[in-house]
Amino acid sequence: MAPAAPEQTWTIREIAEEFDVTHRTVRHYEELGLITPERRGTTRIYHRRDRTRLGLILRGKRLGFPLEEIRTIIDLYDAPRGRRSQLEYVLAQIDERRADLEQRRRDLEAALTELDRFEDRCREDLSRHSS
Template sequence: MSTRSGSSAATAPARTWSIAEVAEEFGITHRTIRYYEDVGLVSPERRGTVRVFHPRDRIRLQLVLRGKRLGFPLEEIRTIVDMYDQQPGEAGQLRYLLGQIGDRRAELEERRRDVESALAELADLERRCEDDLRVLRTD
């Protein structure tokens, strides 16, 4: 653990980030971050017109983005992210999250089956087109 000018790490102020730093780190726009703030998914400190992001805000944003990547709707993401601020390990919260994961997994598995079916149909159509072309070339 490092110290600055003889002061302990425990007395050092917590690291903060600007909206530009957070946007760059997560590869999203300022507008996206402001939208997430408007809908209550993140709530950075405001110093005048400047948004100041604390570690809690970064973690919440990270959870929001993970939820988006997994295809959860924003309302579900809000419920899940709000669990971050509640007592960890509470059985009801974990059961809820497991249920949401199961539902999402089932949706994705169905989509995978649909995609696999569409790919098989395309492969069949492609094969038939190639066969028809071979017949046309021999005529």
């Protein structure tokens, strides 16, 4: 039987470049316990699990999830029952996030409509003053 190939690992520089984040960002997520690279002296060694978790963290941030919700989702992935409980939780969070964003969109549309009306009134008043 052939020996197993060594697991691929990444340095902080490689992982930061891959995800287009700063070293400080990566270290911040480490300080929060969201990723846990292996330490060899002062060198951080990132494994596939860290890379996957960093990808999930950044995706969650792009979608507007707070870090504590992202932590819960990631922790559920590691919990017994694994993916099912994670997916149920994520779906509930998606529903909440979607409702929040849809409300914000309605609020923005209402504000833009009000601005349009106000602009129209101002232009009408201006044209009356110009005549």
